[in-house]
């Protein structure tokens with residue numbers, strides 16, 4: 001399998017190089033040259049597989065022959081052995097034809113663990129094979145950072161630097177990033193919002209001198225392997241509900257558009273998905289884009305679902321590439337517009353195509369709180385605020401086709417918002433007991449490319 005950049009001006013890469021590259025050298029995002037296909041019979045034959053076996057079946061076509069099958073199988077099994085639920089991503093029924101896909105049984109209680117635990121092992125394997133080291137820089141609105149630190153802590157071939165928006169993540173999220181004692185972990189509180197952190201990250205990738213000097217690598221969903229690993233749970237949940245003989249719809253709490261793009265990829269691979277519903281919080285750029293056809297950024301608003309407080313939704317670029325029949329020149333034009341004026345208008349044919357696959361809706365903070373309350377009363381189920389935004393948007397959309405809402409975080413990551421909404425204070429699982437009392441270690445930096453590059457460059461062991 002080969003990987004091409006959405007901007008068409010970066011080298012075409014094999015799987016291992018695409019994993020190490022993160023962002024393409026032309027600023028674009030890698031996607032597979034073609035979508036692997038599964039027939040209905042092949043999907044039917046996946047029924048009953050344990051999650052790791054399903055992951056091996058669904059993901060192997062993306063690897064080509066670069067990672068030997070027995071090695072990949074071992075890495076997958078090790079990755080999902082870190083989860084504390086036998087089903088890895090269990091499906092829970094909350095209404096007549098509505099379900100929550102619980103993606104938060106990994107080490108940091110968020111869906112990011114599903115991909116990050118595998119990505120860390122894949123990267124480690126590729127670096128060891130090549131006898132190389134890498135510097136990982138990641139940007140987080142709260143969950144990616146903790147998941148990445150957990151997955152990479154103590155690994156000898158990588159140093160990891162996580163940029164998080166100072167004062168804008170939940171206390172649990174912050175401590176998952178700042179209490180690691182591993183020497184290769186560096187938590188950086190940036191004076192800005194998530195978009196500033198992600199902007200710095202992309203600028204570091206586009207500074208080729210710096211990028212090459214520190215052997216820069218990325219673990220945000222700009223990295224194809226993150227999206228790839230997330231495809232599996234669309235298959236696992238749809239199979240439990242009767243796929244390929246029964247279609248399923250999904251509603252996804254959306255920020256950087258990675259999780260829902262994995263659903264789009266699953267559909268392209270043959271999974272019968274009826275609708276993919278984008279759920280945003282008050283930062284509703286994607287809902288507005290689907291309504292108007294214009295992608296226009298405005299200031300980021302701090303909400304009770306902080307991980308979705310995003311305006312520049314990275315992976316939307318992958319959808320623009322698809323909707324334009326993979327026309328990289330069109331994607332470059334859109335991205336130039338975004339850089340120059342913070343906006344671009346999507347061609348009518350392309351937005352029509354997107355609307356044929358996706359719906360979009362928003363939930364404001366009052367609606368999120370009301371949904372946490374009403375779901376607890378009606379279904380005795382305690383939602384986190386991100387999942388609650390999606391449950392609100394999904395309401396009324398389930399009909400004959402089952403509606404699966406992606407449960408992206410455990411409520412105990414956001415106890416203040418959950419308690420204010422429901423009166424119930426969700427406790428952290430016992431195995432995370434020491435988190436809130438451990439000593440924190442992090443550095444505060446301004447949102448300044450040079451200062452962040454200096455900081456990383458002086459500490460990265462891969463720096464030449």
Ligand SMILES: Cc1ncc(COP(=O)(O)O)c(C=O)c1O
Pocket residue numbers: 110111142143144221253254255256257258259260307308386387408409
């Ligand atoms: C809990 C939670 N829900 C939803 C999202 C949004 O997912 P994505 O950025 O893949 O759209 C995030 C952050 O990415 C998150 O941490």
Ligand SMILES: N[C@@H](CCOP(=O)(O)O)C(=O)O
Pocket residue numbers: 139140141142143144145219220221222255256258307308314
């Ligand atoms: N919500 C995310 C933002 C970064 O998303 P990613 O999927 O691109 O890593 C977070 O929690 O950090």
